[in-house]
Every structure is written in structure tokens, then in C-alpha cells.
Amino acid sequence: MAAFGTVFMPQMSLAEFKDAHWTYHNMVSSDRIELHPGAHVLHYSSTCFEGLKAFKHADGSVHIFRMDQNIARMQQSSRLLALPEVDSALLEQMIIDAVGSFTEQVPSPPGSMYIRPTHIGTEPAIGKAASPTQQSLLYVLLSPVGDYFSGGIKPLKLLIEENGSRCAAHMGMIKSGGNYASALGPILAARQQHKADQVLFCPGGDVQETGAANFLLIDDNQIITKDLDSSFLHGITRDSILTLARDLGMTVSERALSVDELIERAAKPNTEAALSGTAAVLTPVGSLIHNNKTITVGSGEGGPVTEKLRKALNAIQWGEAEDTHGWLTRVN
Template identity: 35%
Template sequence: MSKKVDLDWGALGFSYIKTDFRYISRYKDGKWDDGQLVEDNNLTISEASTSLHYGQQCFEGLKAYRTKDGGIQLFRPDQNAKRMIDSCNRIMMPEFPVDRFIDACVQVVKANEHFVPPYGTGATLYLRPFIIGVGDNLGVKPAPEFIFSVFAVPVGPYFKGGMAPVNFTISEFDRAAPYGTGAAKVGGNYAGSLLAHEKAVERGFADCIYLDPATHTKIEEVGAANFFGITKNNEFITPKSPSILPSITKYSLMHIAENYLKMNVIERDCEIAKIDEFIEAGACGTAAVITPIGGIDYKGNMTVFHSETEVGPVTKKLYDTLCGIQSGDVEAPEGWIVKVQ
């Protein structure tokens, strides 16, 4: 590495650390400019920006991984780029092209190479691309201008304790509305989850689980992550709903479960009344990777899966295979890895 930073890689949590460079591109008069790396981590925008008043903004999350030979690689950045396009289309923002999205991420990683944690520390460099509506605007309509940016932060596990089972409780709140923006990665979905998360933590849980907004009978998401369950019949089950964010990690795990672990993979309803069909369960996402679910509290009754203290064997295999692919120790499916250097 060209530079060194004084960080305890093994002690990193999931919190903001200012790194040296970020990428920024501006959209005006119907086109994106060429974009550039900048050192300033502050944005100056109009007080009338739609992102401030009407929530016209979206974001993504992906990671850069250090490999055993010292290289750096990105995991499926094209999927993040395509999901951001879907989010933009949902809330009427201009698309940022896939190739430019990947190039921006690569530029940011290269410029902050010294912040990519060493191989084997369990830490990674988290990238946060985002688009916000800016410019002078007062009425409820799309912004006249937009900003696309990517910044990077070295991070450790999203949940304290890393790969250890934690308990969740069913929330009385809805994460998204039927036919709303649940499948888009927009800030409003997360703002609405803050109170539900706080109430769950106050009760001693890691986070809450949201049921479907229409009937409140089916599991949809686990906090800011997707849900999966493992049955005694060697099935990988995950909810299917138009209001669930399509997790890149979840779809990667579905591929791994089917092609690496030879499991039967099914997307279908996961009824809360039938969660005892699962012998293991977990939450998955870019930030969480895989967080084993020890138990789920529903109306005062706790359903425990494999264990509240030990990771289930299938969940462990899924985790090891996914992390192995991301860090270059396991052969990846074609197109999943982008080498940074």
C-alpha cells in the first residue's frame, strides 16, 4: 500500500470514518458531467433541494475486499448499479450508467487503497454510492439538477459480535406500503424504520422483523436486511414480495445454496404462524453479510431455531462460501468479481 493509516482493523464497527477521496458527478441540462475525485466530504446544495423536502434520493451499498495476495476486488458492482437505476426510475431521477457507476467505485477504491483493510481481519471497505435531487425547487416535482457521489469507509461487522446468533422481535410498524417504494433503496424506507428499530433495541433485541403491510401475516424483511430460513428438508427459503428490497446478497446466497451446497431454493411466502418449519434462519445484506437469527419473538412467544448461541451448520457453510468468493478464496461464478488492481 502506498500509504498507511493508524486503525485497529479488528476493532472496527459500522460507523463513519472520513477517508481521503470521494467521487462526484453533477447532472444539469439533461446530462451528467465527466465526474471527478474530490477531497472535500461536505456538499453544498440549495435549501430548496427536493432531496431535503420530498425525499428524492436513493443510495447503494457495496464493498471492496482485500485478497490473500494483496489484491483488491469488488463483488457484483453491476448489480448495485442496476438496482440504483431501478430506484431512480421509481422516484423520477436520471439513471447513472452501469459502466460509469463501476468506474466511479473503482476510482474511489484506488484513491483510498490504504483504507482497504488487510486480508483476514474480517473488515472491508464499504462503498456508499448515492444520488440526490438538488437545485432551486419548491413544488412537488422532480429536481432540476442531481448529484451522484460515492464515498468509502472501512468497516467491521454491522451487528456487534459479527457472525453470532442474535434475537429479533416482530414489529407492529410497517416498513413499506403495498405497491409503494419498498423495492427501491430510497431513504424514506429507512427513516420510517428508525423508531421501530429503537423500540426493538429497548426491549433487548438486535432489531425488528417486518411483516407484509397488507395482511401482517408474512415475514418480509429483517430490519435493513433480507430474511432466509433453512428447513429440515435441505431447502433454502426466502420471502417473495413486491415490497421487499431485492438484496444482491440474498440472490447471491440463493445461487450459492443451489449450485455450491446443492440445496432446493424457493422464493415464497414465509408465514409468521409457521416459522417453526425452519431449523435455521438468518438476515442477509451487504452490511450484515449473514447474521444468524437465534430466535424470533412474536406476541411474547420466542421461537428458537438452531441455537441462540451457536451458528447453524448450513448458515455457516453459506457464510464461508460467500465470504470465500468475496475475498478470492473460493472460485466465483463468471462476472461476479471486478478486480480493482
């Protein structure tokens, strides 16, 4: 099985912004794009992206999960990066056209078609360090993916980092490649020095997020997670999980969570922790490393609430439960 996200469909949808308007080129080859070496994105990181999935149901129909929210977030990211404004109707059509061209290649559950809309600044101008690009490309890549947990679900080990941030505070809610690049060094160091899977960034003791996912603490019938602000990514999977938790009668507390409170609650036998994201949905956290000490979260294994919430979300995505929130968009 190829590594997650390394296989691509042979075509993608593409639009170009130039001379103050968008031109949609529809489906083009996905094996290359042409950029001037002075393109704004290569020098000043004018780039953002999204990640969402399409799922095949038992009757053969294909459905995209929460496309409207991903489009809204891409519009927000583009606006905050001063990229050309993304037309929501255009991007929706691009996503539907791309997925609709390859419905036969959408894997059955637990597989899916991973969808990667990408927006990059293309104006050839190396003198615009303090000015926005006036040209850009918007394209939608597709990658069929299998079960993220094909080797079995393994609880993660997180290093608590109180002295550094994943990214600049005003950049946190932008889904930009630069944010992932800035987190890579601390993640690699945590793996080498502590054999940690990820870093939980907690600047000043404020529990925020890991390098690539939102963090949820589950204490009996309560989920505690940081309230939304500009310092971290507003995950769509996070929002979906919290919505389903409320549906199940759980208490959802979106508020400040300190490292001290996290460690205190983690030691309780029924506590669970998890990371939420598009790729893995909800991944259990088994232990935390703090000041060179390992703290086991609850039993140290994936807990029943994490499992119940992940299954509840998958059931909607896979067409096994009613979509009461209107999250699915049918393609075929």
C-alpha cells in the same frame, strides 16, 4: 476500533446532472457538499443509495463484489424515485476511480472497503412536491471497515410485527433513506419494550424483511424466503447466498411464508434462520418474539448451514475460492 461506517477516505468521486446532461468532476474532497436550502432532496426525499464492498486478496489485488448488480439497482431506485437517469458506464467508472485511488487503504480480510454510491436531487425548488428534480448529484463515498463480527457472532432476537410494514408497499424495492427512517421508530420501540435486535415486518402475516436485511429460513436442506415483489428490497447478498445454496445442492424455495409456518418450522431442532446483507453477510437469528412469547429458533445458536453459506461467500470475496459466477471486478 471506530464504529462501522464512521471513517471515510478523504476524497470521493462526484458527478453532477444539470441542463439535461451529466458532468463528471472525478475525485473531490469528501468532507462536504454544497446544497441550496431549498434542494429537492431536503424537502421531498429524492434520494437513493447503494452499499457494496471491495476486498483485498492475498496477492494484493483489490476486487469489487457484484458491482454490476448494485449499479442496476441504483438505476432502478433512481427511476422509481423520478431522479435523473443514472448512466451505468459513468457510475461504474466512478466506483472504479474511487476504489482505485485508495487500493492501499483497503483492509485485508475479514476487513473490506465499504462503497456507498449516493444519488440526491439538488434542484432548488420547494414548489415541486409533485414534480421531479431536474438537477442531482451522484457521488461515491469510501469507508474502510473491519470485521463486522469483531466481538463474536451473536444470534439475533427478532420481534415479529404483523400490523405494520417497513415502508409503503410500492417503495419496498427502492433503496431509499426514507424506507430506513420509516422503520426506525418500530425498531427502537422493539429494543425498548422487548430487548429485540430487529423487527421482522410481516404485514398481514406475510413474512417479508427486517428493517435493514432480508430474512432466510433454513429447514434442513431447504432455504425458504419470500419471492421477489415490489414490497421489499431485492438484496444482492440474498441473491448470492441463494445461488451458492443451489450450488451446494440445497433446495431454494422463493415463495410466500406465513408467520404461522415460520413459528411451526422454527420449533424444529435443526431449523436455522438468518439475515442477509452487505455489512454482515449472513447473521444467525436465535429467537423470535410473537404475541409477547419468545420462540427459540432451532438450538437458539448459529447453525452449521448458516456458517457454511457465510464462509462460502466470504471465500469468493476474499479470493480463497474460484469465482465461478463472475462476481468480482479487479481494480488494480
